[in-house]
Amino acid sequence: MPEACPVCRQAYEPEPGFYYGAMYISSGFSTAILLAIGFLLYYLADDPPLWVYITAVGAVVLAVTPLLFRYSRALMLYAFGGTGFDPRFLRR
Numbered sequence: 441m442p443e444a445c446p447v448c449r450q451a452y453e454p455e456p457g458f459y460y461g462a463m464y465i466s467s468g469f470s471t472a473i474l475l476a477i478g479f480l481l482y483y484l485a486d487d488p489p490l491w492v493y494i495t496a497v498g499a500v501v502l503a504v505t506p507l508l509f510r511y512s513r514a515l516m517l518y519a520f521g522g523t524g525f526d527p528r529f530l531r532r
């Protein structure tokens with residue numbers, strides 16, 4: 441990860457250990473995925489065996505881990521890093 445945004449120079453790590461909180465955000469995303477898949481399988485697939493739940497949740501969470509990593513860090517930066525959306529930096 442670069443030290444600062446190449447466009448607006450926003451520091452990507454405002455302080456050491458800043459992204460520890462992103463683990464909790466990522467954990468929340470994972471929990472939401474777990475619950476969504478659990479409810480979908482329970483109601484749409486008529487409550488399959490336990491290994492189906494475990495395999496489905498594991499596969500989906502593994503597949504979206506790169507997205508969870510990036511979006512949890514971005515949310516952390518927006519929430520606590522003193523940054524925000526600035527339309528002047530939109531690409532045209």
Ligand SMILES: [Zn+2]
Pocket residue numbers: 445446447448449450529
């Ligand atoms: Zn930027």
